[in-house]
Amino acid sequence: MSERTTLPPHRAPGAPPAVREPAHVPVAHVVRGGIVEGVHHGSVVVLAADGSVEFQAGDIEAAFYPRSALKPLQAVGLLRAGLPPLDDPLLALVAASHSGEERHLAAARDILALGQLTEDDLRNVPDLPYDPAVRDEWIRRGLGPTRLAQNCSGKHAAMLLTSRTRDWQLDNYLDPGHPLQRELAAAVADLTGQGIARVTVDGCGAPLFSVSLHGLTRAAARLATAAPGTDEGRIAQAMREHPEMVSGGARDVARLVRAVPGLLAKDGFEGVQIAALPDGRAVGVKIADGGDRARMPVTAAALAHCGVAPEALAPFATTPVLGGGAPVGALRAANTLAS
Incomplete structure (x- = not known):
């Protein structure tokens, strides 16, 4: 296959964010019997449609690792680098942290097949399916960890296909010095508008680029407002139309996208969440202790600042705290996040 010789122009990114201990603040409370039993710290940013910061809490400018919330940006980078045309369900899987459902595995196989590749070519870490129910069934069938079942296999399949296409x-x-990874780093810097502070290795084995929560949220807004047919617009369309391919049928992110018309959303390990509306309003969340249970209530509170209807956010705004099997409280966003 011939090598693509022309690439889209990139904007010169600004300086990388500062590497420092983030000044997180309380963003979620665990309330039991009317008393705050636990507190989750973190940082939150809400962008207005014009890109200005409408609300912020904590440290939105410190360098951090977005984990899998970076995947939509990497997916744009793969298109820029020459990823061959894929239909929307397959393209959604490229940006996915999938649950390991059969539709996810089949889509990853389809991406590999386009490059005459197989699961043996993948270099991500073997794992069991991410969804607990899918994982339990997997184990009942006597199956063990595989590279295809690991939640990042769609991204890795697309990395291989792009590399095959570019010879x-x-x-x-997965080497940070590989031409593919250099182009993905350039795309991340372009979309966030800032340089990359540090590069490390993500859980799946791929290079992971450090930006700021503000920069990551700015990139989400760029994807959400992109014109149809652009690389950014193609990824946004695929993620909006196929949220179950981006996560899984039982995942909260897919349900949130279905509940809020036009929403683009992606979660990441260690309590990271981005979400953006078609007009450019966007939110970014980082839970300091990585506790996933606080991620969605805080995201719902942030989206309320964007004017999202309360009835759409109600299923995500609180999580019951149980005592003796019955609700005795709730995990909810801290009052400082109230809109």
């Missing part, structure tokens, strides 16, 4: 070496496609 790049395949066995070291």
